Amino acid sequence: MIIKNICCIGAGYVGGPTMAVIAKKNPNIKVTIVDINAERIAAWNGDDLSKLPIYEPGLADIVKETRGKNLFFSTDIDKHIAESEMIFISVNTPTKTYGKGKGMAADLKYVELCARNIAKVATTNKIVVEKSTLPVRTAEAIKSILHNTGNHIDFHILSNPEFLAEGTAVNDLLNPDRVLIGGESEQAIESLASIYRSWVPNENILKTNLWSSELSKLTANAFLAQRISSINAISELCEKTGANVSEVAKAIGMDTRIGPKFLKASVGFGGSCFQKDILNLVYIARSFNLNEVADYWEQVIVMNNHQKRRFSDHLIKTLYNTVSGKKIGMLGWAFKKDTNDTRESAAIYVADHLLNEQAHIAVYDPKVPETKIQNDLNYLNTRSEEENLKGITVTLDPYEALKEAHAVAIMTEWDEFKTYDWEKIYDGMKKPAFIFDGRNILDKKEMETIGFEYYSIGQ
Ligand code: UDX
Numbered sequence: 534m535i536i537k538n539i540c541c542i543g544a545g546y547v548g549g550p551t552m553a554v555i556a557k558k559n560p561n562i563k564v565t566i567v568d569i570n571a572e573r574i575a576a577w578n579g580d581d582l583s584k585l586p587i588y589e590p591g592l593a594d595i596v597k598e599t600r601g602k603n604l605f606f607s608t609d610i611d612k613h614i615a616e617s618e619m620i621f622i623s624v625n626t627p628t629k630t631y632g633k634g635k636g637m638a639a640d641l642k643y644v645e646l647c648a649r650n651i652a653k654v655a656t657t658n659k660i661v662v663e664k665s666t667l668p669v670r671t672a673e674a675i676k677s678i679l680h681n682t683g684n685h686i687d688f689h690i691l692s693n694p695e696f697l698a699e700g701t702a703v704n705d706l707l708n709p710d711r712v713l714i715g716g717e718s719e720q721a722i723e724s725l726a727s728i729y730r731s732w733v734p735n736e737n738i739l740k741t742n743l744w745s746s747e748l749s750k751l752t753a754n755a756f757l758a759q760r761i762s763s764i765n766a767i768s769e770l771c772e773k774t775g776a777n778v779s780e781v782a783k784a785i786g787m788d789t790r791i792g793p794k795f796l797k798a799s800v801g802f803g804g805s806c807f808q809k810d811i812l813n814l815v816y817i818a819r820s821f822n823l824n825e826v827a828d829y830w831e832q833v834i835v836m837n838n839h840q841k842r843r844f845s846d847h848l849i850k851t852l853y854n855t856v857s858g859k860k861i862g863m864l865g866w867a868f869k870k871d872t873n874d875t876r877e878s879a880a881i882y883v884a885d886h887l888l889n890e891q892a893h894i895a896v897y898d899p900k901v902p903e904t905k906i907q908n909d910l911n912y913l914n915t916r917s918e919e920e921n922l923k924g925i926t927v928t929l930d931p932y933e934a935l936k937e938a939h940a941v942a943i944m945t946e947w948d949e950f951k952t953y954d955w956e957k958i959y960d961g962m963k964k965p966a967f968i969f970d971g972r973n974i975l976d977k978k979e980m981e982t983i984g985f986e987y988y989s990i991g992q
Pocket residue numbers: 695696697698699700754757761794795796797798799800801802803804805806807868869870
């Protein structure tokens with residue numbers, strides 16, 4: 534099938550950057566991203582490119598180059614489904630918050646709605662590409678919905694999981710380690726492969742069956758998260774034994790079988806994928822009665838929750854067992870640097886715990902607005918919205934957040950935090966002045982020379 538029009542349903546962290554890069558590299562294909570969220574589409578279409586709905590280094594330049602030429606953003610979902618030969622489903626698949634599988638399984642209602650929408654409006658043959666992270670055998674459900682419409686249209690389903698990481702999405706898309714395409718129809722796979730071949734070497738395009746492709750995505754995220762939980766488990770042991778987790782990570786990472794990446798001990802991993810995908814994996818394993826498999830992967834989450842909890846416990850204990858009425862300056866709210874995404878960020882859980890202990894928290898994050906921070910806390914439902922408003926102040930100036938604070942908690946590894954005037958910060962804080970560096974970004978000796986009581990992870 535020759536692809537001239539692509540429609541992507543879902544203008545989020547996956548759909549936005551992925552389609553922008555596909556459009557840039559395939560000027561002959563018209564790519565339209567559609568979404569039910571009109572505000573989001575308006576923001577993608579806005580004149581001020583610094584206000585795109587997602588912040589991702591390098592993305593605004595690509596949008597500037599392609600928007601209005603062969604990249605479009607629209608709320609007219611039906612029209613663009615109807616006119617496209619290939620449709621990507623890039624909608625959110627959060628963990629279920631209700632019913633069977635609550636707190637574990639992926640909620641597929643948005644994906645199913647997309648499939649029904651495609652079934653409703655399609656009048657010509659379509660290739661439907663799963664881009665969202667999905668449980669294994671979801672393609673089966675999509676297939677069943679599409680094939681039972683009775684309008685005799687040929688639908689081919691492909692799984693093409695996204696491996697980009699936020700903060701480096703553009704580079705990950707431009708130089709992917711691999712592109713994975715799972716499917717049953719050789720021709721449909723080839724149609725998608727040819728789009729990627731515009732910039733990805735053929736040998737990096739991997740073709741598998743549908744189920745291998747779907748399971749590979751969950752497995753890749755589970756392995757990556759497992760490495761973080763593994764090094765975080767060792768970080769706690771380092772703190773007891775006098776070993777330094779950075780030295781241990783370097784020493785083991787030089788073993789080429791282990792490799793140096795993803796071994797940074799931290800206050801705990803966040804993001805929309807790791808926890809959701811592992812819970813999903815655990816749920817699937819249990820549904821097949823594979824309890825040992827499920828227990829094994831569940832420990833990655835148990836360890837991550839422990840790491841977040843022990844960070845805030847340690848902070849409270851060090852501040853003489855009480856933070857009640859004390860100001861804690863929090864640097865960073867995003868789940869990692871170079872993104873405005875806060876989903877599952879460790880900062881949310883640490884702040885929630887400190888608020889339970891009646892701390893007053895002042896947050897500064899270079900990219901996350903106050904409304905998002907309040908929403909994240911309100912979503913936990915731990916206390917009333919009024920109490921969250923009272924407990925948290927969000928500042929636009931980092932020095933303001935740290936002024937008169939008893940302690941600084943570093944939650945995100947934003948580069949700018951390293952270059953602050955830490956002497957000035959020290960002078961403005963209550964004494965003794967504590968730093969709890971959840972990302973190990975500052976220099977211990979330097980901070981101690983200034984006068985800080987400095988704590989980091991695994992040192
Ligand atoms: C992840 C996968 O990397 C990506 O391939 C997949 O497509 C989506 O999920 P993402 O969640 O965007 O990407 O970011 P990632 O860089 O993986 O970081 C996830 C979390 O782990 C962040 O909170 C990060 O700070 C933390 N992390 C990462 C560590 O604590 N230590 C590390 O060594 C690496």
